[in-house]
Amino acid sequence: MGKYDYTKINLIAHQFLLNNCSPQYPINIYSEISKLENIQLITYEEWDRFMGQKIGRLASTYSPDAFTYNHPQIGFILAYNNKTNPYHRQRIQRIRFSLAHELGHILLGHFNNQDNSFIESSSPNNHYIEREADLFAAETLAPRSLINPYRSQTEIAKHFDISTASARISLYYKRNYSSDFFNEDKSLFNHFQYIERKFFLHNSPRNLLKNNDFDPSLTYDFLGVIFHFCKSCHHIDIVENRNYKFCTLCGSSNLLLVSKDNYFEFHETEEQTAFIDLEENEDMHYTKLKLDANGRLEEKCPRCENEDLRESYCNICGASIINKCSGNHIGSLWRPACTGHLLGADRFCPQCGATSTFLEDGLLKEYATTRNN
Ligand SMILES: [Zn+2]
Ligand SMILES: [Zn+2]
Ligand SMILES: [Zn+2]
Ligand SMILES: [Zn+2]
Secondary structure: OOOOOHHHHHHHHHHHHHHHOOOOOOOOHHHHHHOOOOEEEEEHHHHHHHHHHHHOOOHHHOOOOEEEEEEOOOEEEEEEOOOOOOOOOOHHHHHHHHHHHHHHHHHOOOOOOOOOOEOOOOOHHHHHHHHHHHHHHHHHHOOHHHOOOOOOHHHHHHHHOOOHHHHHHHHHHHHHHOOHHHHOOHHHHHHHHHHHHHHHHHOOOOOOOOOOOOOHHHHOOOOOOOEEEEOOOOOEEEOOOOOOOOOOOOOOOOEEEEOOOOHHHHHHOHHHHHHHHHHHOOOOOOOOOOEOOOOEEOOOOOOOOOOOOOOOEOOOOOOEOEOEEOOOOOOOOOOOOOOOEOOOOOOEOOOOOOEEHHHHOOOOOOHHHHOOO
């Protein structure tokens, strides 16, 4: 097994998982590190703005991915490049690994014997600690006790949200080294069993973006798509040059604009939370009416089944057959309606938060009532 102390590395990784982390996989390494008081997580841009001047060195000159600076007053500053390899398919997984690697340097005590406050990954003297930090990262993101050795690299990578390269290494260690290192110590074995049970109970793959309108491959390949994420109902709406201040599904103004600049942080925090809630409520179901190029209902009137639709209102039941802002703000004063057409799923106007005419006329049901049917 070489000169690395696998047992020590595994133990420290598992202590971190047990003491600090929510028992969910894939682990949200960014959120978990953010909870640690002695570590400040900052982006490369923040480093260059706040520390680069004082230290006299720009972040990208340390490492393309991440580095840690042991600041005498502040403690550990973990800087990571959230813009690394913008077009790499496994960009997010690479950032996750870099964060876990840096955490490894800190928790494995690599700074204890360092005169320098930095660990230079390029220095050949540091090969040993770099390897240790890599093993820590692999074990933290994909604990060997949770890996099914009969699954493929791709499945392991997807399940733990790691790169396929990292999954290959994890599988190698799982197949070659997992059993013998437990046998020596029964209490260690029990400890690992405990962690294994705890994590297995809650272990579920993350797949938030099953939402019909949203391409699931965006979780891996995020090429500049911008969307609004509603923190209230977890609806995702891709921005189409709309003045978007309110969620079109629930009317909430509690929105997060997600772009490639903050997608990594979104992936590691809100996206995971949203997914857990979605699991409890089953899938996100809501009706969406088909509109033609003029924004008019394409098929029949959902209220009276009239198929002969012209102009702006149904000539049988009077429902608005073009979805517009109604100006009606639930629980507050009526204000003049905004101009312009809304989309076929919009219950609320994205500009002012008033109800849509489709919702007012009962053509669309409220999101809350459609959620569980
Ligand atoms: Zn390193
Ligand atoms: Zn919403
Ligand atoms: Zn009608
Ligand atoms: Zn409006």
